[in-house]
Amino acid sequence: MPNSSIKNEKLYEDLRREGNSKEKAARIANAAAARGASAVGRKGGRSGSYDDWSVDELKKRAKELGLSGYSRLTKDKLISELRNH
Structure with a gap:
């Protein structure tokens, strides 16, 4: 549709x-x-890899994007969630 x-x-x-x-x-x-x-x-611009970000920076980005349930994720799982939101 x-x-x-x-x-x-x-x-x-x-x-x-x-x-x-x-x-x-x-x-x-x-x-x-x-x-x-x-x-x-x-x-397109240049952005650093999520792998180079700290966990606190990743959580802040997840919050900006309106994701939920990210506070208990490991760094690798948090990166995966951000990439696939």
Whole structure:
């Protein structure tokens, strides 16, 4: 069923099949529709690996994303949750 808030439905579905979260797939699909796919592909920034973050930093990020149940997770499981939210 088409979602009126998704501007490039095919790209959205492709990104979801690749394993991206709904939020990330929608953000990328809508940006590509607005600015063109090649412009969106060039825009990406650099971010450090979650492996380099402290557990406190990871928990803060989980809280920012609205995740729950992260307080008792090991660092590896917390990283997995953040990557797959």
